[in-house]
Amino acid sequence: MTKPASRIGPVVSAAHLADGQVPALSEVEFALTVLHNAFQRWIVRCMSASGVPGLAAIDVLVLHAANHRGREKTLADICMMFNVEDTHIVAYALKKLEGLKLISTGRRGKEKTVKVTKAGADACRRYREVREGLLSSSVKGLAFDEADMSHVAALMRALSGQYDQAARAAASL
Numbered sequence: 001m002t003k004p005a006s007r008i009g010p011v012v013s014a015a016h017l018a019d020g021q022v023p024a025l026s027e028v029e030f031a032l033t034v035l036h037n038a039f040q041r042w043i044v045r046c047m048s049a050s051g052v053p054g055l056a057a058i059d060v061l062v063l064h065a066a067n068h069r070g071r072e073k074t075l076a077d078i079c080m081m082f083n084v085e086d087t088h089i090v091a092y093a094l095k096k097l098e099g100l101k102l103i104s105t106g107r108r109g110k111e112k113t114v115k116v117t118k119a120g121a122d123a124c125r126r127y128r129e130v131r132e133g134l135l136s137s138s139v140k141g142l143a144f145d146e147a148d149m150s151h152v153a154a155l156m157r158a159l160s161g162q163y164d165q166a167a168r169a170a171a172s173l
Helices: 023-049 057-070 075-082 087-099 118-141 146-171
Strands: 103-108 111-116
Touching: 023 057, 023 118, 057 075, 057 087, 057 111, 057 118, 075 087, 075 111, 087 103, 087 111, 111 118
Parallel strands: none
Antiparallel strands: 103 111
């Protein structure tokens, strides 16, 4: 029996992976890839529209993390928050943000800490305004159920643990 002509199959980037035990995982991976690239492009352009051009996506994320809840953060805190294994990536972002006077550094015992400056907080506020005007309003128009969106986010966090475990196992092969 042939498949109906209207069914083109799952939307994936690698059909050879989609014929395994969990075909939907390939759909999720492709969607994550596309979403990841769109999200990174968005946050860079949103920050540029907010008056801070020239930042990479990780720089934008680190700035928002430094601004989060108005508390000082350490390099380890930020790496843990974003599940970044290569601390040099975050350290470079912190150095860049400090050079732009968007964050300042301090000390907590032997650890270096960072916190957002007034200029950094202002950039985050402008980013929020641009985000609300361009992204939040259009997403709201899609009428997605917020509980469903939170459920998807929880599933994504749970999957991240599975990928971390699989990465550890793969490193031992």
